[in-house]
Amino acid sequence: MTTETNPSMNLKEAIAQRRAARAFRNDPIPNHILQEILRLGVYAPSGFNLQPWRFVVVRSPGSKEKLHACAFNQRQVAEAPATLICCGDQRALQSDNIEATIALGREVGGVNDQLADYMRSNIPSFVENAPSFGTIEAWTNRHTMLAVAHMMVVAKSFGVDSCPMEGFSTQMVKEAFSIPEAVDVCCLLALGYADEPFKPYSGRFELNQVCFGESYGESFQL
Numbered sequence: 657m658t659t660e661t662n663p664s665m666n667l668k669e670a671i672a673q674r675r676a677a678r679a680f681r682n683d684p685i686p687n688h689i690l691q692e693i694l695r696l697g698v699y700a701p702s703g704f705n706l707q708p709w710r711f712v713v714v715r716s717p718g719s720k721e722k723l724h725a726c727a728f729n730q731r732q733v734a735e736a737p738a739t740l741i742c743c744g745d746q747r748a749l750q751s752d753n754i755e756a757t758i759a760l761g762r763e764v765g766g767v768n769d770q771l772a773d774y775m776r777s778n779i780p781s782f783v784e785n786a787p788s789f790g791t792i793e794a795w796t797n798r799h800t801m802l803a804v805a806h807m808m809v810v811a812k813s814f815g816v817d818s819c820p821m822e823g824f825s826t827q828m829v830k831e832a833f834s835i836p837e838a839v840d841v842c843c844l845l846a847l848g849y850a851d852e853p854f855k856p857y858s859g860r861f862e863l864n865q866v867c868f869g870e871s872y873g874e875s876f877q878l
Contacts (some may be wrong), residue, residue, distance in 0.1 A: 661688050663813035670813040675855045675872065677817040680735040680848035688815050690738060693847065702799040704775055705757055705766075707853030708748035709800040712741035712833055719833075726828040727844060730817045736846035741833060742804050744796025749783050753775075786819045792842045800842040817850040 710759055714723050715738045724734045761767025789795040792832050808818045821844040829841050869876035
């Protein structure tokens with residue numbers, strides 16, 4: 657029997673209503689909904705489609721206790737029914753993953769011989785020169801956070817709240833969860849159903865404060 661999986665709100669509502677949850681009820685997230693959050697989250701874009709994101713899904717009491725200690729005992733990690741350790745794998749830029757990406761693209765008709773040759777010849781020089789990101793960790797974090805943002809919006813569309821967290825010890829997380837040296841821990845993402853205290857809407861700056869026209873600092877008008 658197939659479990660029906662449909663969002664409870666549309667995209668605009670999910671974006672507008674999403675908040676970082678301060679606390680969670682202990683209600684579990686149904687497996688089919690958690691699967692959809694993960695599945696749709698990794699539809700996020702990435703450079704050359706290399707998909708460097710990796711996610712450790714923490715749900716068992718023992719694992720939650722370990723992660724709680726790594727995250728300065730923040731209550732969200734202890735209370736949330738699931739917390740993702742969101743990572744970026746620097747090895748995504750190596751030839752093995754480039755070839756795996758090409759093979760995947762060929763299977764679905766998205767990569768031809770010309771594009772495959774372009775990827776093989778240009779990705780290594782792109783990595784060596786790093787014209788836009790400086791360090792490989794910056795590159796992996798950038799792409800991982802694209803997927804995390806997708807997941808938060810998808811989660812909210814299913815009525816699941818979230819809390820992105822950067823308060824943790826990277827070294828402790830890596831040691832506790834056997835994360836390789838070449839894999840960067842970008843953030844934690846607690847997922848569940850919000851409980852009091854609920855976080856109120858904190859406001860956003862007006863577009864004319866954060867958007868510029870044609871040149872930085874120039875007035876932007878629509």
